[in-house]
Amino acid sequence: MAYTFKGGIHVEEHKNTRNSIIEIITPPKIVSIPMSQHIGAPCTPLVKKGDHVFMGQIIGDVTSGLGCPVHASVSGTVIDIEEKSTPTGARIKNVIIENDMADELSPDIVPFEKKLTDTSFDEIVDIVRKAGISGMGGATFPTYAKLQSARGKVDKIIINCAECEPYITANHRLLLENPASVINGIKILLYALGLKSAWIAVEDNKLNAINKLEEILAGDEMISVKVMKTKYPQGDERQLIYALTGKELPMGKLPADVGCVIFNAETCFSIYSAFAKGMPLIRRIVTVDGDCITNPKNLLVPIGTPYRDLIEFCGGLKKQPKKIVNGGPMMGFAQWDVNAPVTKGTSAILVFSKNAESPYEQPPVCIRCGRCVRGCPMHLMPNYLAMFAMHGKIDMTEEYGVMSCVECGSCSYSCPGHVPIVQYIRVAKGEIKAAAAKKAALAKADAKN
Amino acid sequence: MDTNQNEKEIKEQTVSADGESGIEKTDGKKKIEFPEFLTVTSSPHIKSPDTTRSIMLDVIIGLIPALIWGVYIFGMRALTITLISVASCVLFEFLTQKLLHRPVTILDFSAAVTGILLAMNLSVAVPLWIPIAGAFFAIVVVKQIFGGIGKNVVNPALAARVFLFAWPGEMTRFVNPKTAIDPVSIGIDADIVAQATPLASLKHGELPNVSIFDMLIGNNAGCIGEVSALLLAAGGVYLLVRKVITWHIPVAFIGTVAVLTFVFPQGGANSLDFMLYEIFAGGLMIGAFFMATDYVTSPVTAKGKLIFGVGCGLITVFIRFFGGYYEGVSFSILIMNLLVWYIDKFTRPVKFGGKSNVKKQAEK
Structure with a gap:
């Protein structure tokens, strides 16, 4: 029996690229590398206009606080440092590098020579940090910080390969084409945290990858494959933990609080690369798909490559596009700039025409069908949340648990009345957060007086 | 100077790269360029193909077998009444929405x-103005005045049926199957009226003089669309298979009626016979599968739906046993409709991660 959770929905999979071998993209002429590709403080650029940079050279780092460095993904000349929008809309400095096509590796890049068993935890954390590795599933939490917070608190590593978002097959292809590196990465993590058990969670729509992993892992007592039922949002860490352990992670708690730590499969791959080759995180696998793309593909892309290059490499457009989405179609961010760069968290670039949203010309209205309630993985009542938010009854949304919402989009997807439920929920959450911040500020001012 | 030259070259390169991308492809097709503006919206960016319209179409498909049977058994007048009813409902919806400056959602x-x-809840012997009056009440009073689709508190069709009992003479005249009846005359001669519907017989403590098989297929007196228990159940199964409705309400509703009528048969009848007649008679099937499951006026939670169904069953049997009127289904659903808000409120699911919090608090 495949592991699963209560609620959730079945989304049309559209895994069109499941058989597309990962191709290396034509080297981009220009890359634009954002100084913040992780949760935490943005990096300060360490290079200036006109500098020559090597591939893999650190070009920005965080001086204090949470964050990890960013590296040049190509060798060449820094032609500008300018402020640009991140995929989520914040303004951030970008280092623009003109590629000299020489692929000159930075002299700092050397394989890690010591035996793993002679390495201390701090050394491992340092390597992971220096390699600029942050969670590659999309949330981009710095991996070194996750290791630090998990140490001594967890007894289980879960590798998230559920890949429950439609269209995306990047993790699936990685498991098929380079399972050994992923497993080696897991072994490094197991050693670092001093644990004896890791689970690789894969949805049962990737049976060939499951078989391959099981073949390699035959006789391995530490790492095992867990087959998950194909259901959205199986890859949400709360649902993953619940499906595998039966533990419900309360709101505001981290997986470490229930003894688990979760890593993305490609993150493990990057950790292994950092040890085996000394290679920092400067490339990632991106699924390029959507009904406008002529030849959907999986691409290995240098960080900072503009979306336009990816789309051109896939044969360009075959339909008039309406949206470009960075990430999956359920939780990804719609983009307004086709020249925006791929970042460490970009698992997919999807280009959709107007047909992707099942056009329906009737005004949005809730008919109380209850699909959102059945589908909500957090067991909320999205129809009521949307209704309260619509009428400005923010206190009622809070009472009905709006802050527990993970914005997975199951409700909006399944709504036959086409009510933008998640959007209403985001409005309510925003107002609650703003009110809380205001209250805190007032309390602070009172304390001063 | 060198760096300046470099920059110029770079600029030229980028320009030419952009220029190239505008050129036609070699296969002669005009290349599609990115539009000047892309749409930026909140996620998700894909939608399920189901819409309110597709769901309503499924409900219509589910109703059609029983409706065709009604026309077959009661004649073309049943079709006339249905057409008048549908046309007036759609027209009243259109007119009210125009009048209130609301978007037209017909x-x-x-x-x-x-x-x-x-129409399916009317006798074939009603005068032809009855469906028009009913449509007015259903659409204008019950639905649009409360805010239109999704906002009505009670089921419009049922509320209209109950409203029409203001004309009890017209509303309670039923005819036997295969009675010749004028398809288009406004009123109906009183002499073709059946003596008693199965429900009326049951009310008087005796089993109807129709076989259970006839009750099942719908060869008995009653409303146009309620007689064929079999075809209504088939339509209900279609809705279940299409996942338009869930099993909770029909099973709880019919189950409650079945248990109560089996345990408390009236008039000294055999338990099983009495139960089967009660289930197949009157509006129970259409009520349980098509009316009580109306999204707008039923709870959204699974637990709530069970409570709703059981409540409908209890009130139905109560009215059929002790009420002044033969039929209890319409009233039971309307009464339960009024409780939906409270049922939803009290069956709110425990949010994910909430249980462990409760436990922790208890431990403290």
């Missing part, structure tokens, strides 16, 4: 569903 087919359900 194409979501919800008014058409109301029209079909209203």
Whole structure:
């Protein structure tokens, strides 16, 4: 029996690229590398206009606080440092590098020579940090910080390969084409945290990858494959933990609080690369798909490559596009700039025409069908949340648990009345957060007086 | 100087790269360029193909077998009544929305569903103005005044049926199957009226003089769309298979009626016979599968739906046993409709991660 959770929905999979071998993209002429590709403080650029940079050279780092460095993904000349929008809309400095096509590796890049068993935890954390590795599933939490917070608190590593978002097959292809590196990465993590058990969670729509992993892992007592039922949002860490352990992670708690730590499969791959080759995180696998793309593909892309290059490499457009989405179609961010760069968290670039949203010309209205309630993985009542938010009854949304919402989009997807439920929920959450911040500020001012 | 030259070259390169991308492809097709503006919206960016309209169409498909049977058994007048009912519902919806400056939503087919359900809950012997009056009450008073689709508190078709009991003479005249009846005359001669519907017999403590098989297939007196228990159940199964409705309400509703009528048969009848007649008679099947499951006026939680169904069953049997009127289904659903808000409120699911919090608090 495949592991699963209560609620959730079945989304049309559209895994069109499941058989597309990962191709290396034509080297981009220009890359634009954002100084913040992780949760935490943005990096300060360490290079200036006109500098020559090597591939893999650190070009920005965080001086204090949470964050990890960013590296040049190509060798060449820094032609500008300018402020640009991140995929989520914040303004951030970008280092623009003109590629000299020489692929000159930075002299700092050397394989890690010591035996793993002679390495201390701090050394491992340092390597992971220096390699600029942050969670590659999309949330981009710095991996070194996750290791630090998990140490001594967890007894289980879960590798998230559920890949429950439609269209995306990047993790699936990685498991098929380079399972050994992923497993080696897991072994490094197991050693670092001093644990004896890791689970690789894969949805049962990737049976060939499951078989391959099981073949390699035959006789391995530490790492095992867990087959998950194909259901959205199986890859949400709360649902993953619940499906595998039966533990419900309360709101505001981290997986470490229930003894688990979760890593993305490609993150493990990057950790292994950092040890085996000394290679920092400067490339990632991106699924390029959507009904406008002529030849959907999986691409290995240098960080900072503009979306336009990816789309051109896939044969360009075959339909008039309406949206470009960075990430999956359920939780990804719609983009307004086709020249925006791929970042460490970009698992997919999807280009959709107007047909992707099942056009329906009737005004949005809730008919109380209850699909959102059945589908909500957090067991909320999205129809009521949307209704309260619509009428400005923010206190009622809070009472009905709006802050527990993970914005997975199951409700909006399944709504036959086409009510933008998640959007209403985001409005309510925003107002609650703003009110809380205001209250805190007032309390602070009172304390001063 | 060198760096300046470099920059110029770079600029030229980028320009030429951009210029190239505008050129036609070699295969002669005009290359599609990115539009000047892309749409930026909140996620998710894909939608399920189901819409209100597709759901309403499924409900119509589910109703059609029983409706065709009604026309077959009661004649073309049944079709006339249905058409009048549907046309007036859609027209009233259109007119009210125009008058109130609301977007016109007749194409979501919800008014058409109301029209079909209203007609199916009428006797074939009603005067032809009855469906028009019913449509007015259903659409204008019950639905639009409360805010239109999704906002009505009670089921429009059922409320209209109950409203029409203001004319009890017209509303309680039923005819036997295969009675010749004028398809288009406004009124009906009183002499063709059946003596008693199965429900009336049951009310008087005796089993109807129709076989259970005839009750099942719908060869008995009653409303146009309620007689064929079999075809209504088939339509209900279609809705279940299409995942338009869930099993909770029909099972709880019919189950409650079945248990109560089996345990407390009236008039000294055999338990099983009495139960089967009670289940197949009157509006129970259409009520349980098509009216009580109306999204707008039923709870959204699974637990709530069970409570709702059981409540409908209890009130139905109570009215059938002790009430002044033969039929209890319409009233029971309407009464439960009024409780939906409270049922939803009290069956709110425990949010994910909430249980462990409760436990922790208890431990403290």
